[in-house]
Amino acid sequence: MWGDSGGSGMSTDPRLVALRLAGNWGQKVERGEMELHNAFDLLVERIAAVVPAFRTCPTCGMTPCPDPTFCASCREADQKIAASRNCAQCGAGGATEPHKNNERRWIVYLHPQCVRFWRKTHR
Ligand SMILES: [Zn+2]
Numbered sequence: 001m002w003g004d005s006g007g008s009g010m011s012t013d014p015r016l017v018a019l020r021l022a023g024n025w026g027q028k029v030e031r032g033e034m035e036l037h038n039a040f041d042l043l044v045e046r047i048a049a050v051v052p053a054f055r056t057c058p059t060c061g062m063t064p065c066p067d068p069t070f071c072a073s074c075r076e077a078d079q080k081i082a083a084s085r086n087c088a089q090c091g092a093g094g095a096t097e098p099h100k101n102n103e104r105r106w107i108v109y110l111h112p113q114c115v116r117f118w119r120k121t122h123r
């Protein structure tokens with residue numbers, strides 16, 4: 001069964017699967033059963049699962065990333081900053097998320113579980 005990512009019993013080379021699917025989608029487009037852009041998006045998605053360079057970069061949002069080394073160093077720096085941040089509600093560190101403080105117009109960092117407590121006293 002293709003479409004399964006990982007899992008047991010997967011013996012088919014994912015590159016071959018991508019090629020087979022591409023052929024299948026190509027026929028569908030030619031028969032008018034599928035839009036070209038839909039088929040192509042699926043193809044890019046499928047290739048991205050095999051070739052890392054085709055993945056959308058989580059940092060700059062480009063596919064492929066024009067400068068993976070730069071983006072990797074940005075992510076690292078971000079993670080360091082994130083690790084040194086403390087939650088505006090409880091004061092502890094850890095995985096906080098940015099939230100907009102509409103009263104003061106700045107960004108506060110909060111644990112997901114602290115947001116509702118913080119929202120009681122802030123807007
Ligand atoms: Zn990037």
Ligand SMILES: [Zn+2]
Nearest residue numbers: 087090111114
């Ligand atoms: Zn907290």
